[in-house]
Amino acid sequence: MQLLKKLLDFYINGSIHVAFAVFALVQMTFHFFHIPYDNPMAMFAFLGTIVGYNFVKYDALARSKKLTMSRQLKAIVLLSVLAFAGTIYYFFLLKRQTQLLAFGFLLLTLLYTLPFFPKLGNARNWAGVKIYIVAFCWAGITLFLPIFNADLPLSQDVFLKFFQRFLLVIILIMIFEIIDLKNDDLSLKTVPQRLGVYKTKMLNLFLLIPFYCLEFFKSDFQIIQLWINLILIAVIALFTVFSSPKRSDYYTSFWVESIPVFWWILVLAFA
Known part of the structure; x- marks a missing residue:
């Protein structure tokens, strides 16, 4: 039972579960707009979610030096590195217009995470803004990216x-x-x-x-x-x-x- 709990915690804390949620919404876009299954698009969204969420969750702790490298965290780092490599691979299989849009969502993620404006902090800590940035990114990545990659209007x-x-x-x-x-x-x-x-x-x-x-x-x-x-x-x-x-x-x-x-x-x- 203890092993199962550790596996579940790794599955959740490593952002695999949330990545499946994004993957599911991409599949629904394929379904609703009659797009044949597009593996590079689906895997880019899945692996990119693992990378993005783990970066958002652990970046601030790492910079503040409050992060203890437990065995689970080391496994999450390894998972994130492998997912990052996969994300880069599938990124180059996407169409140019999809790559440009994906780059825009990357900038939003960085704005959300990194303190580009020292006096304001990152967007994650802007009162009342976080919820809209996250919703915009989820809706855009799971809908606009597959639509752009399929050349649909x-x-x-x-x-x-x-x-x-x-x-x-x-x-x-x-x-x-x-x-x-x-x-x-x-x-x-x-x-x-x-x-x-x-x-x-x-x-x-x-x-x-x-x-x-x-x-x-x-x-x-x-x-x-x-x-x-x-x-x-x-x-x-x-x-x-x-x-x-x-x-x-x-x-x-x-x-x-x-x-x-x-x-x-x-x-x-x-x-």
């Missing part, structure tokens, strides 16, 4: 899907912020810090409405997708209602981050 459906995913990530992040309320610095001014837990939950439940209704505006929306999304928002609503600062970190780092994968499984099973 930026149609109305593409932007509708972008806003839908942007809302989804905002909603999931607010569940994270409720769980992290006990640890977050007050200067971050997260949504639960400003509104309180109850109002944050109400806001989350309200945002599920436009997330669901955007599906009606698609040019080729299908009834089955409405049912799939209804199941999805019911699950997200339950996670929102039962979220609490007293919950274990696994509540978000494993279960909530599984929601994009769950959505993809529903699409594969019924759409």
